[in-house]
Amino acid sequence: MGSLFLRSCSxxxxxxxxxxxxxxxxxxxxxxxxxxxxxxxxTSDGIKIITFVVILLTL
Known part of the structure; x- marks a missing residue:
């Protein structure tokens, strides 16, 4: 529960x-x-979830 709060705060x-x-x-x-x-x-910054999943799948 604390990690969800941390995510929303950031x-x-x-x-x-x-x-x-x-x-x-x-x-x-x-x-x-x-x-x-x-x-x-x-419109969020970052590499996006799909790109992260593709990187994980190629490892």
Whole structure:
């Protein structure tokens, strides 16, 4: 449940989140979600979910 809250907090600029108080695993998790981005057709940044899945399937 905490990871879902963390994901929603990292997505919205109106919520102030003190990154210094997060654990290392929380920071890595948040960076991974931000790197992947969102679904195709959205205006979100990142490499998109489909590209991430294709990369995983080629490994």
């Amino acid at each position: 997505s919205y600029s109106w919520f102030s989140l003190d990154i210094g108080e997060l654990t290392l695993s929380s920071k890595v998790y948040m960076m991974g979600l931000i790197f992947i981005g969102a679904a195709p057709g959205s």
